[in-house]
Amino acid sequence: MFDIESPEMLVKVLEKHAYLADDGLATACFLALRMGRPLFLEGEAGVGKTELAKTIATVLDAPLIRLQCYEGLDAAQALYDWDFPRQLLHLKAAEAAGIHDAARLEGELYDRRYLIARPLLRAVETQPSVLLVDEVDRADDEFEAFLLEVLSDFQISIPELGTIRAERPPVVVITSNRTREVHDALKRRCLYHWLEHPSFEREVAILRKRLPECSETLAAQVARAAGRLREADLVKPPGIAETIDWTDALLTLGARDLDPGLAAATLGAVLKYREDQEAVLKNGLLNHA
Amino acid sequence: MPDPASPAPADPGRERPGRPVTPPAGADGAGAGARVPGWSAPIPGYALPPGLATAVGTAADPRPVDERLLSVMTGFARTLRAAGVAADRERTQNLIQALAELDVARPMDVYWAGRFTLCSGPDDLPRYDRCFAAYFNGERAAPGRSRTVVTVTRHLVSLDEDDEAGEESDGEATPMTASRIEVLRHRDVARMTDAERDEVHRMLALLEPERRQRVSRRFAPAHRGRLDNRRTIRETLRRGGETARLRYRTHRTRPRRVVLLIDVSGSMSPYADTLLRFAHALVRREPRATEVFTVGTRLTRVTGELRHRDPGTAMREVSAAIPDWSGGTRLGDELKEFLAAGSGARGAIVVIASDGWERGDPSQLGRQMARLSRLAARVVWVNPHKGSAGYQPLTGGMQAALPHIDDFVAGHSLAAFEELAVLLSARLPGPRRTASR
Numbered sequence: 001m002f003d004i005e006s007p008e009m010l011v012k013v014l015e016k017h018a019y020l021a022d023d024g025l026a027t028a029c030f031l032a033l034r035m036g037r038p039l040f041l042e043g044e045a046g047v048g049k050t051e052l053a054k055t056i057a058t059v060l061d062a063p064l065i066r067l068q069c070y071e072g073l074d075a076a077q078a079l080y081d082w083d084f085p086r087q088l089l090h091l092k093a094a095e096a097a098g099i100h101d102a103a104r105l106e107g108e109l110y111d112r113r114y115l116i117a118r119p120l121l122r123a124v125e126t127q128p129s130v131l132l133v134d135e136v137d138r139a140d141d142e143f144e145a146f147l148l149e150v151l152s153d154f155q156i157s158i159p160e161l162g163t164i165r166a167e168r169p170p171v172v173v174i175t176s177n178r179t180r181e182v183h184d185a186l187k188r189r190c191l192y193h194w195l196e197h198p199s200f201e202r203e204v205a206i207l208r209k210r211l212p213e214c215s216e217t218l219a220a221q222v223a224r225a226a227g228r229l230r231e232a233d234l235v236k237p238p239g240i241a242e243t244i245d246w247t248d249a250l251l252t253l254g255a256r257d258l259d260p261g262l263a264a265a266t267l268g269a270v271l272k273y274r275e276d277q278e279a280v281l282k283n284g285l286l287n288h289a
Numbered sequence: 290m291p292d293p294a295s296p297a298p299a300d301p302g303r304e305r306p307g308r309p310v311t312p313p314a315g316a317d318g319a320g321a322g323a324r325v326p327g328w329s330a331p332i333p334g335y336a337l338p339p340g341l342a343t344a345v346g347t348a349a350d351p352r353p354v355d356e357r358l359l360s361v362m363t364g365f366a367r368t369l370r371a372a373g374v375a376a377d378r379e380r381t382q383n384l385i386q387a388l389a390e391l392d393v394a395r396p397m398d399v400y401w402a403g404r405f406t407l408c409s410g411p412d413d414l415p416r417y418d419r420c421f422a423a424y425f426n427g428e429r430a431a432p433g434r435s436r437t438v439v440t441v442t443r444h445l446v447s448l449d450e451d452d453e454a455g456e457e458s459d460g461e462a463t464p465m466t467a468s469r470i471e472v473l474r475h476r477d478v479a480r481m482t483d484a485e486r487d488e489v490h491r492m493l494a495l496l497e498p499e500r501r502q503r504v505s506r507r508f509a510p511a512h513r514g515r516l517d518n519r520r521t522i523r524e525t526l527r528r529g530g531e532t533a534r535l536r537y538r539t540h541r542t543r544p545r546r547v548v549l550l551i552d553v554s555g556s557m558s559p560y561a562d563t564l565l566r567f568a569h570a571l572v573r574r575e576p577r578a579t580e581v582f583t584v585g586t587r588l589t590r591v592t593g594e595l596r597h598r599d600p601g602t603a604m605r606e607v608s609a610a611i612p613d614w615s616g617g618t619r620l621g622d623e624l625k626e627f628l629a630a631g632s633g634a635r636g637a638i639v640v641i642a643s644d645g646w647e648r649g650d651p652s653q654l655g656r657q658m659a660r661l662s663r664l665a666a667r668v669v670w671v672n673p674h675k676g677s678a679g680y681q682p683l684t685g686g687m688q689a690a691l692p693h694i695d696d697f698v699a700g701h702s703l704a705a706f707e708e709l710a711v712l713l714s715a716r717l718p719g720p721r722r723t724a725s726r
Contacts, residue, residue: 023397024401024404027391027398027401027402027405028401028405030390031387031390031391034390035386035387035390042410042411070506071505071506072505072506072507074507076519084518084519084523084526085522087522087526088522088525088526091526140505140507140543141577142507178410178411178630179633179635180633181410184375184409187409188377188379188383188409191383191387191405191406192404192405192408192409192410193404193405194411194414233625235628235629235660275656
């Protein structure tokens with residue numbers, strides 16, 4: 001099915017697509033692909049959880065189907081919905097044509113073409129595909145129950161139509177920012193991985209990979225500053241996503257290295273809380289970059 | 290179970306929640322900052338039983354699962370369970386499946402496969418690392434069932450009266466008269482005898498605190514409210530296009546989450562037991578919408594322990610889980626940790642039970658309280674000393690926190706707890722944040 005033989009090979013393939021995975025993450029992905037299990041990723045915001053799903057989709061050359069979770073997300077938005085206005089139109093048209101055969105009408109009304117596929121159904125129908133269930137902790141716990149149902153056997157029962165089953169389960173990546181404890185039954189179905197902030201060397205490598213015009217010196221300076229920011233007492237320490245944005249901002253301003261003036265001017269790209277910006281400027285954390 | 294002398298399972302320890310740690314010592318990769326273990330970095334003493342390395346086939350060359358591997362991994366899972374990681378049978382099967390895809394001879398493959406399949410949160414990771422190091426270090430459990438002897442140090446007053454003496458004395462104990470309960474109701478629990486406190490705890494166990502509701506985004510059918518297009522059209526379809534009846538829907542309600550932070554430092558020790566029992570009553574009533582943490586020198590999540598229905602069992606578990614009984618309080622730092630973990634202050638009613646004797650920097654507490662008040666739906670501060678006459682909130686911590694509190698209540702007697710329960714219930718208390726702001 002996949003020509004990826006080992007986690008080491010997966011590291012190389014992901015790297016080709018500008019995603020630098022460490023050994024743990026690569027092993028997790030490898031197992032998820034081989035075992036057909038969902039990958040449950042937790043970690044600080046901005047450590048590359050969503051990005052991983054996107055990269056896997058590119059690697060497999062499969063469409064990425066994204067389900068962004070929020071409180072109140074329900075079956076009609078996650079699974080499927082009937083297109084009622086069109087059904088009604090069909091009914092009126094049939095009436096005008098003088099068709100009164102109730103059984104036939106009903107069969108026509110609940111046809112696949114009047115079914116609107118939402119992300120979960122779309123992932124079951126599309127093969128191959130990568131399903132990203134993003135920030136599952138934002139959805140409420142009822143939603144987890146039916147997510148679990150879909151992820152257990154990758155089939156969806158539609159009373160009016162029958163059961164739709166995936167011949168080949170999609171690759172599923174579930175991310176959580178841990179604002180709420182996700183139900184154990186769901187986690188048990190998955191391979192659990194906690195993502196850390198990257199090490200200094202890895203962060204430099206990621207910056208260089210993502211922004212080829214970035215010099216080794218600048219990347220090292222930014223990564224060192226980011227490391228210091230993460231150790232400082234901040235409301236929201238920057239993730240790798242923020243460091244990439246920051247470097248991009250610096251490059252846009254033509255920076256060759258991280259001087260305090262430019263760093264302060266672009267601070268909004270890396271720190272998103274006023275308290276944090278004030279604390280960093282006051283303590284001169286950027287000065288010895 | 291491994292040898293009781295082995296450090297890991299006998300002393301599961303408690304790590305700060307939300308703080309994952311690095312993999313086991315020796316597995317660490319090169320250099321400072323490189324916290325990711327290398328592929329073949331050896332774990333000291335890692336040894337599989339002879340012959341096991343070839344027991345599991347690869348995907349290309351599948352072999353039936355070896356009995357010995359099964360027993361080694363089940364033993365590992367049992368060690369983890371003893372240390373508090375929920376490594377159940379299904380998870381162990383997942384591990385065996387995962388190992389079939391990897392190389393058992395390579396320690397790091399086993400390490401990762403176990404971590405992905407047996408752990409379910411960052412709290413589990415430090416325990417997992419300790420167990421992994423201990424278990425694969427030759428101190429392996431003999432396959433077969435054995436029981437761990439867990440020594441539980443009791444810190445609470447009158448803990449075991451509940452199940453041991455409780456049953457015997459129940460028959461003899463003279464039933465409390467209503468007037469006697471009425472007297473007890475307003476007495477400070479710190480000045481009670483053990484028997485009186487037990488009585489108050491029995492009353493607390495009977496408490497069924499209602500929970501304030503919040504409006505959910507979801508809808509339920511209703512007689513009035515907004516028009517329910519979906520159901521109306523469905524009804525119309527059923528009647529062949531004739532709109533016979535309009536259907537309505539309205540937003541559902543769900544219990545609002547309550548997060549309790551209970552100070553278990555030395556100065557709060559006369560009240561900690563009673564506060565935890567109150568927390569138990571809250572958890573029992575709304576297990577999915579209540580979170581309980583203890584604070585002292587470190588933040589400990591005890592919601593899981595409090596889910597036991599029996600108060601005595603729950604209290605024993607909590608007692609064993611809390612590492613920092615009767616220490617000092619660094620509330621500001623712990624509040625920061627709580628907020629950083631994203632543990633769900635957002636939209637919740639946050640109840641802090643503390644006397645405000647802050648060991649740390651009061652300005653840190655003030656900053657964190659400001660953040661908390663912006664995130665939480667309501668901030669309630671329970672201070673047992675508020676019940677005594679002439680109390681003034683003069684401690685540095687209390688002063689820093691006061692501007693960010695919605696409700697400042699006492700928590701020293703049964704009556705005070707009942708009032709607190711009402712505060713958390715559907716009946717809305719006065720306007721939000723009257724103190725200042």
